[in-house]
Amino acid sequence: MRSLRGDRMTYGWPVAPFDRQHAVRGFFCDPRIGDRGSKAFHFGIDVSARDGTPVYAVQPGTVDLEGEQNIAVVEAGGDREHGYWHIVPAVRHGEHVAQHALLGHIAKGWGHVHFAERSGGEYWNPLRDGALTPFSDFGAPVVDRIVAERRGVPLDPNTLAGVVDLIAEAHDIPPISAPPPWHGMPVTPALLRWRLVRNGRAVVPWRIVADFRTTLPPASHFGAVYAPGTRQNHPNEPGLFRFQLAAAFDTRRHPDGSYRIDVESADTRKNASRGRLTLTLTNGLL
Ligand SMILES: [Zn+2]
Incomplete structure (x- = not known):
């Protein structure tokens, strides 16, 4: 075990x-x-x-x-x-x-x-519960933005149609900040998942995009976790962590109408928060 x-x-x-x-x-x-x-x-x-x-x-x-x-x-x-x-x-x-x-x-x-x-x-992950001690983390990671894109260009969520990329930008802040030039730099959440909801029902149930709570995923998974446009931290230059909720998501598989994307991010200590995006599928208008 x-x-x-x-x-x-x-x-x-x-x-x-x-x-x-x-x-x-x-x-x-x-x-x-x-x-x-x-x-x-x-x-x-x-x-x-x-x-x-x-x-x-x-x-x-x-x-x-x-x-x-x-x-x-x-x-x-x-x-x-x-x-x-x-x-x-x-x-x-x-x-x-x-x-x-x-x-x-x-x-x-x-x-x-x-x-x-x-x-x-x-x-x-040395920060998992029961490894590096003491380590406590109190703030939840934050979902900054959820966006539907095509070839890197953001789309209007009120008129979505065809095949789109669904991306969430999220970050956590370390419980103790490092001094400059690393002060206030983001770090990755340990867990990120999303679902698609219509009329209060999950039409795409929770899907885990990133799970860094225990072991390192293979490097070959990088592109399936971090979307293009992701940047790492550099001195005085905060990175941007863009998570690939779904690449080439075919909106035509779902009836037109209003939906909600929920994204949840959590740290190793189960501090969690959610972001949401309301979107409307309009394939019938094409
Ligand atoms: Zn290192």
Whole structure:
């Protein structure tokens, strides 16, 4: 039972104090879009801390120097490891480290440690309940906008016809804000779902578009989750998270009339909020 596995693996923070919540400026599965167009889900969380901040092992294990500034600590048995990226190592490859042992210091220019958990060959969301502790989140993510588009051009929801793309823009704000230039930057909700309602009845029942609550989806799913126009955060430049509710949604499959799209977004702690869009299908007028 992999869902149970996570529940008994509580661990503290990789920066001091270990038993206090720190600012996280990048969430699990935030969009990561390279300069050359590479697209990936962020496979860990970015814990904000100044360059030079000491980084410590959350669990004991054996050091695997995966790269010049990337350290993994593999637990005994080898099934689970934690990754600590962008740090100047203070440990050697193959060294055994105790819990809370110093691993290194945050490298110049990074301002955060990228922290990841890998178990059973998969990356897990460290912010799920029962993992990184303490972590509390109180505000719900927000659905900013729901839009019907065709080839990236927004359509009038009062006269929708033919095949359209349904997109929702949503974001969450970390419970503790990172300092500038990452202050107030959005992060992704952990769950996003939608439904189509007509006369109080769901004609398209809840469909989950994004579920980042436990494990990392394959990178090949990126385009089915994040719609074109999605941008990642850059310093002083907030990203835009556009979720693909339905690509090429054929409105002709539903009778003309008035409908409502409900979109719900939630975080790992089940804080949730909804957005809605009223729309009218008018295929008969064509
Ligand atoms: Zn990261």
